Amino acid sequence: MIPTPDTSHLTNADFEHVYEPAEDTFILLDALEADAERLRALTPRIAMEIGSGSGCVSAFLGAVLGSTTCLYLSTDINPHAALCTLKTGGQNKVPLEPVVTSLIGPFAKRLHRAVDVLIFNPPYVPTEDEEMTDAQAGRAIEGSWAGGKQGMLVTERVLCGLDEILSEKGLFYLVAVKDNDVPSIRRRMDEEYGFESDIVLQRRAGREHLFVIRFSRKASPS
Template sequence: MSGPSFPTPDLSHLNSSHYKFVYEPAEDTFLLLDALEKDYRFLETLDPLFCVEIGSGSGCATAFLGSMLGSRSRAFFCTDVNPKAASATIQTAQKNSVAVNAVLTDLTQALQPRLNGQVDLLVFNPPYVVTTSDEVGSRSIEAAWAGGIDGREVIDRTLPVVNELLSPGGVFYMVVIRENRPEELMDLMRSRYGLESQVVMSRRAGQEGLSILRFQRPARS
């Protein structure tokens, strides 16, 4: 059964001058929104209290979640290593009437260990593009896409963090491309951290084979 449909967040406050420094929502962003919308009933039942988006960029995904789930009685945290992205996230949240805490930090360092074991909904559209290692580590727009070898260098740093942050019933959504070897990622998360996974949605965008993976701990019997 399909759930209700929700509008794409209003991003009219952002323009080409912003997108010189902040990742502009593209096919990967919209696939993530579609996957979250597809999972609306599941997320409604989950009723997440603490929601975190890693690398929020424009803030589009969290604004969408806030509008979809309602921001009352929820805490939305967005992190980004790029100061201009953190600023854009705040502007997008305000434009869409969603209360967001934007934190300037690498991955989730500033949130840990305070939120360890408490995050019910974790979202990450990582820098997944295959590049050389020396392109990784920027604090500007390159941080949004440069993923290093196999596009996995930032992703692989994040996986232990996911295990630390998720609450017992928490769920993690991540965007990947074929070159990231998603099946290997899914096997690793199961064998190392006991997190089950599935592909929520896939789509081809130009040369990229995009997928949204969902990870969660198995239900206790």
Template structure:
């Protein structure tokens, strides 16, 4: 079993690692050889959208996923608290040798087209009447945490924005891992993406209390010659 990063931050403003976080850790432990083989001969750009506490990006750096060298890690979050927590997690777990850039960004707005090889997203997936507005400053502490939790109708409003941008975000060989809860209707989402030309695979799922969580892997179908 791969080591889990030690995380310490202000959970009043940053999402505390929970069942969904640990499911993603298990997902990447399970898929580490697949990723190493896929990206073995190239420079790799890894991007986590919404790193929160930084536990997942730090886990990847700590365990050299997808590989030891030629890997750039990006962590994009709208919350300044999450970016601070991610940098702190890197330092706390002695991962400074890994190249990490944290960027304050609303979803994928700061990503260059076709440059991301591995995209990871644990979205705000809790169904809500609407997606919260972005707080105007750090003083609105509780509202930053709401942004990490509430995903609008079916909990899918934010996730759908990312799915709609996958073709622009990912490199030609790029893949995305996205977490869903059952109320997001992931089977329907997967089928819709397949109809739009994507290869979609269920990688791991788990019952967590009253919820069922799952991680799907999205990649382009090979071009037939």
């Protein structure tokens, strides 16, 4: 069993500005652990987490793959979160490289179809669209959960760009809740973009029914 990364260096003051690891974080860690063999077999060289928050998930991925085998990039729109990610990397001896930006921003040009493992625990809570836009513009903790219509506004932007960023054998792990309509996400990614998917884990946590979905490119017919 791979231990949960140490976040004891982060304080309550940090968690006023940055999303604290919770059930949705833990199901993602469990899914990565369940997929550990598959992940290692891929020998990924570039991993990226969008919205890395506390840095707990990226540090965990580093523990699964090893600290020197892969470059661990991460982005977050919240500068406080990027700093927490950096510190959590140090605390867990995984060199994490956080960048303050929205989604994949400045990496898009150079990492065209080059990311081997992409991870996103998005703001998935259904809210008014305006609440989601304000939250993203505020670059603060609200941006970590307010998801707009069906909780899908931010996720949608990543799904649309997935083909541009994921490498040929790359894997994309996405956290979702029932309100996001998981069957429809999976069907659309298959039909419109040619990605197959599996539900790695699902569980109920309080009022939320959480899913971790893994996407990969369909093998091209030869």
